[in-house]
Amino acid sequence: MPTVATRSSFLGDFDRDIGNVQWAADGKGLYFLYNDEGDSKIGHITMNGTVTTLAEGLGGLSLGRPYNAADFTVSNNGKFAYTLGGTQHPSDLAVADKKGSQRLTFVNDDLFSFRNVGDVEEIWWNSSFDDRKIQGWIVTPPNFDPNKKYPFILEIHGGPFQSYGSVYSAEIQAYAAAGYVVLYSNPRGSTSYGAEFGNLIHHDYPNHDYEDLMSGVDTVIEKGLCGYQQPLCHRR
Structure with missing residues (x-):
């Protein structure tokens, strides 16, 4: 379930850098990408400063070294498509809404089926x-x-x-x-x-x-x- 933190003003004391800022379809808030303690997340902020985390575990766009790098898009009905990262696989495609998230692709399963990966x-x-x-x-x-x-x-x-x-x-x-x-x-x-x-x-x-x-x-x-x-x- 999403986690919510109330802020006193727009972004207020939300102490993280943000990127990929997108208006919500209803014009009443913004969606954005941010990194928190090594995890990339999708956030939403209302016009009165309420910040909600909508999805976590984004990533997978930096194949060489483990830099936080991710992307997402949001539809008019509030559903997201985003790059799902993880320590055991490069980026896959996932979708999410207020009810939860789902991984859609398993692009590299053919490779990792015969390769052992370090924990x-x-x-x-x-x-x-x-x-x-x-x-x-x-x-x-x-x-x-x-x-x-x-x-x-x-x-x-x-x-x-x-x-x-x-x-x-x-x-x-x-x-x-x-x-x-x-x-x-x-x-x-x-x-x-x-x-x-x-x-x-x-x-x-x-x-x-x-x-x-x-x-x-x-x-x-x-x-x-x-x-x-x-x-x-x-x-x-």
Whole structure:
């Protein structure tokens, strides 16, 4: 079911960047796309500032790395078509209305029927710099054996005003298929966590994003997944 938050003015304290803004057919509100903690969503705002989340789990348009990238259209009767993302498959087509959502296509099932994909686990940790909560994702090799130790890659996104998310990434999956445990994350300066978090690197980059990242590395090592105390770092 949609979640609703009441705002005091137009967008008010809705602290997320928005895009793909479209008027509702009745002219009484706007639909928009936004990213929230690594998840792309469709939102609606009325003229009095009430914001409703209508669909989640959008994505699948950035095949190489797990950047949040999605699209949607809305019909005159309030139904949506959108790109459905996920960690286990690239973009498919889905539809949604106020009653729920439905996946329509399974475009790559023929490929994934004979390919093993690495599991993706969302994790959070506290930065060693200021104890701020940081979000990331661990990807383990296909047929992962928890009794083995694996080499480790830390994948750092560019931007810096960008966000990774719970979406499919061919590049990350290629690392996992080669036998690596991979961590990707959204350190300070990333979008989808609000203006304050994104602007922590303003006139201060690179700096404490390093502690955010290395605290994530320590978290993965503490889980006992990796055989190296120093990760192989891969930065884009």
